[in-house]
Amino acid sequence: MFFSRIRSIFTTYSKEDKRLIASIKMMVGSKPLNLRPYRVAVQHTSVAKSVKKGFKESNERLEYLGDAVLGMVVAEYLFKKYPFKDEGFLTEVRSRIVSRDSLNRVARAIGIPDIVKFDRRRKTPNSHKSLYGNTLEAMVGAILIDRGYNFARKFVLKKLLVPHYDIDEILATTKNYKSKLIEWTQKHAKTPKFEHLQTIDKGHFKEFIMQVTVDEEPIAKGHGLSKKKAEQDAAREACIKLEIE
């Protein structure tokens, strides 16, 4: 990092680079130590140039890296925030946070459209659907390369997650597994049934075990503090087993 700082003092930047540095400072909170990964991060594959041996340098590699960083940071954040929620819940909430729609929305909010470079002539209805979100992922990858994991983690938490997500709203709108299962059974002319199997007395509280059957065949069991919660849990398991999206 020391040498990066020295290098940045002696480098003269083009007008375009200076604009990029200013944008990164706005987004990240401080100037880049090494501009190179950010230059690549804003370069969509439609304007990528071959740099070596038939290898085109676009932001897709950095996108792959940034995707891993986001997955890791959000996984840890949710794990610690919800100590009594199971991995199904954590997985579901995480997938909503890093969904294409969410990332596109956040990318627009932090100004990604102003810095990404792509070939506007090649624009088709589908090819640029995730352009901004993907570039945001690539930016996160560039931050990892430039500053390391701890810095990238703070960026994700403080500049993306906290200001741009309403976790309560995400929870409120997270899919209802029971309705998903019922919809599916209706579509396939099958009959679902929820049965109360057992109530376990835990002293201070009771745990309920519910089973869901489809056309009399037992599919999954669920447990929870109320019958309703146990039903949701059983329905979630059933959705996984029956591969209901």
Next chain:
Amino acid sequence: MFFSRIRSIFTTYSKEDKRLIASIKMMVGSKPLNLRPYRVAVQHTSVAKSVKKGFKESNERLEYLGDAVLGMVVAEYLFKKYPFKDEGFLTEVRSRIVSRDSLNRVARAIGIPDIVKFDRRRKTPNSHKSLYGNTLEAMVGAILIDRGYNFARKFVLKKLLVPHYDIDEILATTKNYKSKLIEWTQKHAKTPKFEHLQTIDKGHFKEFIMQVTVDEEPIAKGHGLSKKKAEQDAAREACIKLEIE
């Protein structure tokens, strides 16, 4: 961490805990600062107890966390090791490194079977297929909670990836996209064709562009330093577009 050390000095451990501490020291290289997450990590859901409000404490939450750590560490490792490979290659190699088979194999090699606790009576041919690999993921999650990301990263690299994987062998056996595509077309009574579209003179080297068609319809293009590599690249793109597993 300081308080964790103090705490560990004044805690008296059961025989079982002492055995677990010794095993962790063998695997990780040093004793845990906080034993709690490791105790949870070795607890398969078949022996999980309800701890609160219908919430069962098994290793599945830690498995979710460890999976994210492995994904992140391996992503960064491959990104840096292969600067001129595209994201398709990186994704493919990573998925082979963290596959169920690989993780089960490594888990056995580092001694996970000796420490995992599960209900042997409930053993069925399928339910424990990934038991060891899943527990390894949970152990990685426990290390993250106990020691933080940088320590967990070093564990993954130095104790799992370097000693237990032969990356060259993984590369050599990584699926051949061209054969996959040809197999698929045979199964569906279709005809694939590879066409050379263009050779670009890059001065020191040439880049080849190949196109693959299925029943005369252009599906994907690929580029590479040789026609063979460009074909593979086109076939990989085609496998993605045609959703060939």
